Amino acid sequence: MMHDEAPLLAAVEGAAFAYRGRPALRGLDLTLVRGTTLALLGPNGAGKTSLIRLLAGRLAPDAGRVRVLGGDPFADRATRKRIGFVPQEIALYPRLTVAENLDVFARLAGLRRAERREAVAAAVGRCALAEVAARLVATLSGGYQRRVNIAASLLSQPDLILLDEPTQGVDLDARAAIHAVLAGLRAGGAGLVISTHDFSEAERLADRVAILADGRIRLEGSLAALMRPLDAAPPEHEAVLEGALDAAAEAALRRSGFSPLPGDARFWRADHGAAGGLDGAALLAALRASGVPVAEIRVRRPGLETLYRDGLADRPDLESAA
């Protein structure tokens, strides 16, 4: 392989994968340039974890190919060493301290004693774990455990770090702390792939975004380019319903420019601009007067979530997966 297409960090070409005949990835193309962060979004079962496992070399594609820094992560140990993989579930030894855990992972990464000490100290520093380094993992909050899980992936100083839902189930403070760690890793020059269900997380961290559904990439691009058309768009109105709609109420909602969001019957969103000229309180009053059981009108800046909803809305067959 040509290493000297230098900035290319990872390439996925026509990758397909099925679990015992059930397709999870249906022919995916993706490239990642060094030093950039890619967010993977998509409903449950879209294939995010499977794609991350392919990039990590934990799975081999049934068709197509995966390259990281020119090597095959499934076949080459040396390539795998350049990849940090942070699984969705916490994979640590609860009865060992943070430092002991990291030492175990450094051993597994093949580091010698002197290198291990340095690598553990560096990982502790990058994940801001110094104050808990001597604590048993079992005694730490979920947010700290997630940071240790990340630190465990850093011991061989990977160029590519793959994180499967790194903030799942943590509170807002812990999420912010994890975001700071990830921003630091990016600033240090690593490429990051982060799967998430959290749109604001993707907007905050990512340079590029790929939206997956049903084993395919539905939308991919730089965050700036994807968001640009939304800059000029007026705020959106989202109606939150508190009861069932009869035909007359549904007609009134649609007349006001609202259409249903996929996946949850309580949420309706006004098409871009359609309700932008009205203020939320007036809209709420008007809808209620027409018999719509609306609890709340939210005014939102359109963002990635809008693109995501729009991207899936034209494929009702995908909504059941949302």
Ligand SMILES: Nc1ncnc2c1ncn2[C@@H]1O[C@H](COP(=O)(O)OP(=O)(O)OP(=O)(O)O)[C@@H](O)[C@H]1O
């Ligand atoms: N180990 C497995 N054995 C069999 N089928 C699997 C396995 N892992 C995933 N699948 C199936 O493959 C498809 C893709 O799953 P995957 O976990 O990659 O999606 P995901 O986007 O990561 O979902 P989530 O957001 O729920 O984590 C789904 O249909 C899932 O049920």
